[in-house]
Amino acid sequence: MNLTFSQPIQKDIEPLIDIFYESFPKNYKLSKTVIKDVLELYIPAAGKHFLVAKNPKNEIAAFICGVKDMRKPLTQALKTLPKSLTFLTKPHSRFIIPPLFVQLFSGAHLVFGSTHSKYRKQGVFTEVMQKSISQLKKDNVKKIWFETLDGNQAIKRLAEKFGFKLIKQFPYENQTWSIYLLRL
């Protein structure tokens, strides 16, 4: 697909919330309000590494949030207590603090991303991830982490395609978390 990449602008927020909402409703019980909070936390923290991919009709086909330094969203989340404390007790805390404490500040994180359901299985996220990784690489990032629940075959396939290595797995909410690392 012919995609253009940019940082999100104000009018992208509502469609981003909708795509996010339909992508992660079951596992994380995310309400649209929580998603808005998550986006408001991460869009500034990610800066140019929050990429929105638009098709020629200017519709958002996919997005990815890469964060070069996780200290930014974490510091911000802690400032907005007690709201962020509520986050930490819920399954969707994963969107605030990925369960990767040991490695938290070593390298960048691909925190979340998704493809609009209309555009899945057409190579869109492959393009988005390629763009995100090459931007992080240009920014002198040497390691990129990401985590996923084990049942997500598409993201596991993407991890393999880009040469991420499985580093660690542990139980999470009756499922398995997998932690991947790409060394650049």
Ligand SMILES: CC(C)(COP(=O)(O)OP(=O)(O)OC[C@H]1O[C@@H](n2cnc3c(N)ncnc32)[C@H](O)[C@@H]1OP(=O)(O)O)[C@@H](O)C(=O)NCCC(=O)NCCS
């Ligand atoms: C994961 C996701 C982003 C993939 O987006 P996509 O644009 O469909 O991905 P692509 O078309 O680039 O496909 C990437 C690879 O995954 C494979 N794949 C895609 N959907 C798949 C599925 N449902 N089951 C198994 N493999 C799948 C593709 O075959 C492709 O591998 P290939 O190149 O060897 O054929 C999309 O399914 C999604 O938004 N899921 C919900 C949100 C999510 O899980 N986000 C990631 C974690 S934060």
